[in-house]
Amino acid sequence: MSRTAVRGFAVASATAVTTVGAVMGVAQAGSGQAAHDAEAAAGDSTLLADLPAGQQAQVQTASLTRQAAGQAIAADATAKRTAEEAARKQAAEEAIAKQKAAEEKAAEAKAKAAEEAERAEERQKAETTATTASGTGSFPQQASYTVAEVQAIARQIVPAGQFQCFSNIVDHESTWNYQAVNPSSGAYGLVQAYPGSKMSSAGADWRTNPATQIKWGLNYMNERYGSPCDAWAYWQANGSY
Structure with missing residues (x-):
């Protein structure tokens, strides 16, 4: 393998690793790690310019592929968190709705019982009045x-x-x-x-x-x-x- 090919392979590997590290850094470690990786990628761009055009395209394609994969992982994590939050919210709303329905049912039963008791009392009073009269x-x-x-x-x-x-x-x-x-x-x-x-x-x-x-x-x-x-x-x- 020629010195230029070896150098191109090394640059491609370093660039790809750096790119993936930058993406994962954004998703997991925060903005400080992302900035560090971005600086490393900028340094590697000078080496990339020394490669033949064909090898440059290969390096860039590999870098973009890994970058897309990293972005997809980050997007999946975000979607998972969003789905979990939505599920928790829905469960809470359903619990509140069930509790409200139970309270309304209990209040309705209580009102019905009170109404029946009142009617029974009125019937008893009517019978007593009729007996007295x-x-x-x-x-x-x-x-x-x-x-x-x-x-x-x-x-x-x-x-x-x-x-x-x-x-x-x-x-x-x-x-x-x-x-x-x-x-x-x-x-x-x-x-x-x-x-x-x-x-x-x-x-x-x-x-x-x-x-x-x-x-x-x-x-x-x-x-x-x-x-x-x-x-x-x-x-x-x-x-x-």
Whole structure:
């Protein structure tokens, strides 16, 4: 190999290494290393001028190829960082959206529960008001009452959902006879109040007015057991209430 060829090969190798080092220096080490490599490349350009034109083209082609490769590596690194940042941002946005959706769902469920509770309370108040309004004053006094008439009065006083339980108790206690008297204890009326005078709290006509007895009996079951159905459950378990 001639001295000129050897020299050209050395210049090409040095130039290529210097060029790659400059590119990688920009991507990894910063501007100081890039400046140093640029100065080395400038020094090598003087040697390059001493080479024949054909070898100069080869050296320059090799240098540009490696420079492009270095730039591609730097671009890939930048793209990777950008993609990772975008992925982190998207994950954060999705987490925030999920949390917001969960909070909205919880708030909606809470509002629905509050609305249902309010409606239940309004229904309870309406039933209580209806029961109170359906006291003895709403039913004209009669000389006597049939079982069917007494039951019709009870249906107007006792809430619909509790009537059957109330009826079951009255069936067992008095068979709907508002003047029934227990010969042993003296318990009196539809619900066999003992003593019967307890029913005076619902009206002075407790002996002769089934509406007064029904009103008192309903209040008694609600206060002591919670409802006529709870009173009936107790009756079934104990044979009395």
